[in-house]
Amino acid sequence: MPSKKMLSALILASAMAAPLASADIKVGVVTSSTGPIALVGIPQKNTVALLPDRMGGEKVTYISLDDGSDPTATVKAFKKLIDEEHVDAIIGPSGSGNAMGVIQFAAESGTPMLAPVGTAAVVLPMTEEKKWVFKTTQNDDLIAAALVDQMKATGIKTIGLIGTADPYGENWSKVMTELTAKAGISIVANEHFQRQDTSITGQSLKVLMASPDAVLIAAPGSSSVMPQTTLKEQGYQGKIYQTHGAALDPFLRLGGKAVEGTILAASLMLVLDEVPDSPSKTIATQYVNDYSKIFGSAPATFGGNVYDAGLLLKNAVPTALEKGKPGTPEFRAALREALENTHELAATQGVYNLTPADHSGFDERGRELITVKGGKWALLD
Template sequence: MNLRRVSSLLALMLASSFATADIKIGVIASSTGPTAAVGIPQKNTVALLPTEIGGQKVEYVVLDDASDPTNAVTGVKKLISESKVDALIGPTTTPAALAILDFVAESKVPLVTTVGSSAIILPLDDKKRWVFKTTQNDDLIASALIEHMTASGVKTLGFIGFNDPYGENWFKVFSTMAEKAGLKLLVSERYNRTDQSVTGQALKIITARPDAVLVAATGGPAVLPQTSLQEKGYKGRIYQTHGVATNDFIRIGGKAVEGTLMAGGPMLVAADLAATNPIKSVAQGYIKAYEGKYGAGTMSTFGANTYDAGLLLQKAIPAALKKAKPGNLEFREALRDALEQSKEVVGAQGVFNMNAQNHNGMDQRARVMMMVKDGRWVLLKE
């Protein structure tokens, strides 16, 4: 009889322990290195994510890849094999995201990535079916830029972007769309994230005399081509991608980035949004929470991408918990399926509607045109 009672007690204790197993979410962010201006707000935002979902405790394991894709691979392997994470958020850069794809797919761990390039989810195949994305796809941003260019009388263009997958994917997407819109691309240049000078590239662009220039880069390194062009006398319009959707871009660039035109997520100009916009309250709630913890003016859309990743997981996890417990393949598969069924999830950057063919799910509500004016981003009214 005593033996039976002991056995029953042990079984009860094990069942209780199993029922309250923590959900583990791994986060990779470039909080040091050339892309730290992007990665720091992503890392900081983790502190604002829910620590309990569906009655289960949530543990976040955060690693820094130092803006290096090799480190990102090492970190993801560690998170998967040692920490046994149920899901991943990040990394910060497109090269890092592409580098970890094989390991994510092989381990079947859902990845909610925060990078800009659509190449991380398209074309959607067996490998990329485990990846979801909270940043606007390049074509969504590019179409807004092109609409503004054509409406502003721009006829000819120059292009300068990173010499990596971010810059190359942007060139591929943008050049095709620009040509269809009747815009003529006169010159295309590249540079590395760690370059200290792009004088040669700037002079080539100026010699071609385009009406406008698009810079396809992210974070602090995106300032370099713009300052170089202006120092060498370029007077045309300068557009940037959503890779500079942060106040740090203005802080680093100063007067040199006044007048910069960008299409990006609405969170950066949340105060200017209409009261009827459903994104406004979520965006302002995130800003209040982030700046309340880290100081006024510190928020950025890059952190909001991590916040939205957390919102998507917060919506998907309860559905997954109905099918399996954390810590095993069944739960990860159920979580992947639930993410794929996300409907009208309102985030700080947009509204998400995903399906088996679309692992981004953002529409035109996730982008607005804005401009640097008097040292801040302001919404351009349509």
């Protein structure tokens, strides 16, 4: 029969082992729910309430931080989540530039990062660091290809570009330069501006002087509005295209009549009532309904990017648990590998097929050609 000393030791050992055996999966979330990117970050922060509370039979704890749209604050938030909270994965941040600045910390710590940002630069070109990043939005080339095809089909020969002077606008400039050259479309003006700018009169005048058949504005969130309203105020009569960065209802409210007739390619979430039934439509409809019940209004598509991150993790966790326990490097490495092998996972934005070379994984099921008609989103005829 064991002595009291042995029993005490056994009880102590059991108490120490129990938390490890039943350790929660910890997921950090960094969003820009305040500051210039807030129109993107608010629905993302709100969506945390709808993320899975269990994955692979294990409880999930979410630690949500706001970076105020400040890249320096993003770095601090990431370091806190990695060094102090010891999270198993991080969803975020909201901004493209913010995300580019923290990739190294995700890689150094071996922590999978699910980035709900616009620029494809977070995953392309693939590197040893970027293999820890998974992008829950459509890559720029997938969206751009739909726009360029539409331009070519409608006889557009020249275009002007106005984009943000950051990774989002810069990558769009690169992608459009490549695709338009192949389509026989000339870029006759290429201007950039800062998101915090209060006027872009100079840039828009340069575009107007080039007399393009159409203009593409490559800017995320609220920054997508001012270039278009400025062009309209200055009398521009040609077609105006936007990227999926403008795919939110405040774009309609802020732009008013100036954004009528805008063409963009974005996820089916904008036009759920018009698209055919599909697994993605079912999931997106459920997400929108659940979000609306809690917050009183429908979410922007950017919120769906965080919701999809939760679905990707939920799909990958059971496989990762076979190789390690939450809170360990083995689990994080196995989680990264499982995410990289995601196959035909339907979500709010489309269907994910991830590979070592493609950490976004969307195909044509992840986009729709959409226009603004009567102040509302509508499928382009």
